[in-house]
Amino acid sequence: MQFTIDQQALTDRFMRYVQIDTQSDPQSTTNPSTEKQKNLSRLLCAELKQMGLEDVTTDDYGYVYATIPSNTDRTDVPVIAFCSHVDTAPDCSGTGVKPILHEPYDGSDIVLPDDSTQVLRLSASPYLKQHIGSGIITASGTTLLGADDKSGVAIIMQAMQTLLTHPAIKHGTIKVVFTPDEEVGRGTEKIDLQKLGADVGYTLDGGEAGTLEDESFSADAAQIIVHGVSVHPGYAKGVLVNAIKVAGAILDALPKTGWSPETTEGREGFVHPVSVQGISEKTTIGFIVRDFTNDGLRAHHERLRALAASVVSQFPGASFDYVEQEQYRNMKSVLDQHPKVKQLAQQAIEKAGLTVTCEPIRGGTDGSRLSFMGLPTLNLFTGMQNIHGKLEWVGVKDMVKAAETIVYLCNLWESEK
Numbered sequence: 001m002q003f004t005i006d007q008q009a010l011t012d013r014f015m016r017y018v019q020i021d022t023q024s025d026p027q028s029t030t031n032p033s034t035e036k037q038k039n040l041s042r043l044l045c046a047e048l049k050q051m052g053l054e055d056v057t058t059d060d061y062g063y064v065y066a067t068i069p070s071n072t073d074r075t076d077v078p079v080i081a082f083c084s085h086v087d088t089a090p091d092c093s094g095t096g097v098k099p100i101l102h103e104p105y106d107g108s109d110i111v112l113p114d115d116s117t118q119v120l121r122l123s124a125s126p127y128l129k130q131h132i133g134s135g136i137i138t139a140s141g142t143t144l145l146g147a148d149d150k151s152g153v154a155i156i157m158q159a160m161q162t163l164l165t166h167p168a169i170k171h172g173t174i175k176v177v178f179t180p181d182e183e184v185g186r187g188t189e190k191i192d193l194q195k196l197g198a199d200v201g202y203t204l205d206g207g208e209a210g211t212l213e214d215e216s217f218s219a220d221a222a223q224i225i226v227h228g229v230s231v232h233p234g235y236a237k238g239v240l241v242n243a244i245k246v247a248g249a250i251l252d253a254l255p256k257t258g259w260s261p262e263t264t265e266g267r268e269g270f271v272h273p274v275s276v277q278g279i280s281e282k283t284t285i286g287f288i289v290r291d292f293t294n295d296g297l298r299a300h301h302e303r304l305r306a307l308a309a310s311v312v313s314q315f316p317g318a319s320f321d322y323v324e325q326e327q328y329r330n331m332k333s334v335l336d337q338h339p340k341v342k343q344l345a346q347q348a349i350e351k352a353g354l355t356v357t358c359e360p361i362r363g364g365t366d367g368s369r370l371s372f373m374g375l376p377t378l379n380l381f382t383g384m385q386n387i388h389g390k391l392e393w394v395g396v397k398d399m400v401k402a403a404e405t406i407v408y409l410c411n412l413w414e415s416e417k
């Protein structure tokens with residue numbers, strides 16, 4: 001099987017897509033959360049049609065769907081979907097992104113031209129070392145780059161182009177789906193899995209070359225609602241219990257050296273207060289709770305509830321409610337039932353000449369939600385680095401390797417007996 005990914009075309013694509021502002025908005029209640037995301041969706045639609053994909057559509061919500069029909073005589077090949085998101089993170093401006101190709105990158109500091117305080121250094125981003133002598137792309141200093149996840153978008157587009165121009169590469173039916181609003185946790189809210197019609201999926205939304213992620217956090221939200229005793233403060237002696245102070249005591253009782261995002265890594269879970277809202281009568285603390293197992297999640301809830309009970313008991317008259325809310329679940333339990341999804345991805349990465357690294361994501365992806373919606377989906381690398389900030393960058397050769405991985409993967413599913 002002979003093919004080469006057109007590196008120049010892939011780079012041009014990526015540079016073109018990142019210039020379109022597609023920032024999503026966590027405050028919005030519409031779908032998509034921002035209308036401007038559709039500008040990229042429409043462009044992708046036009047390019048997919050021009051490339052020759054079939055059933056190319058985009059809907060009111062900003063999703064893009066497309067198909068490459070099977071070119072094999074085999075009729076038992078599973079339908080594979082490739083997915084990435086068009087939106088960029090709300091954390092950092094995505095307006096007026098000016099991508100810069102540094103080629104060849106020579107290892108020296110890169111001072112971004114529009115803000116000289118933004119300096120990309122090898123010492124702070126050691127992965128840059130892998131890219132000395134080849135090309136890397138950065139923004140210009142005032143915005144994020146949007147490699148998260150337009151590198152994924154460009155990689156999928158270029159891989160589809162490669163399949164269509166190399167008919168000797170056999171594959172089953174291939175589906176493409178681009179989603180809005182991943183960064184605000186709503187990327188799969190309006191996805192039409194019936195319309196997509198895929199058996200297995202891969203998101204391209206990961207980091208270093210060779211990594212695949214088949215495990216995400218299991219995630220809940222929790223609320224501790226503290227009820228105080230409210231009376232006129234002028235006549236409150238011995239009666240008033242201030243819910244704001246009780247909430248403060250609960251926060252103060254949280255461990256200082258563990259059980260938090262700032263003190264954990266790897267496979268450790270945590271609880272993390274994310275909001276406090278209230279008045280003397282009633283104050284609500286919002287938490288996120290994270291672990292890789294359901295038992296772990298349960299243990300965190302019990303511990304947090306016990307901590308709250310112990311603090312509240314020191315304030316006679318005060319009481320509290322503890323409310324749990326499921327957010328998403330570790331996709332591994334689904335993917336373990338479909339081992340080929342991972343096996344073939346590992347083989348494809350190796351065929352592309354890379355070493356496979358398998359990492360748990362300390363977060364969620366569209367893949368976690370898709371897996372539980374019935375589409376077993378794991379996450380593949382794109383090369384993106386320093387995401388959601390002004391020093392975001394991506395190496396061109398990593399994007400090329402990711403596109404190669406997709407092409408091999410399509411063929412492996414076809415040749416799998």
Ligand SMILES: [Zn+2]
Nearest residue numbers: 148149182205
């Ligand atoms: Zn992403």
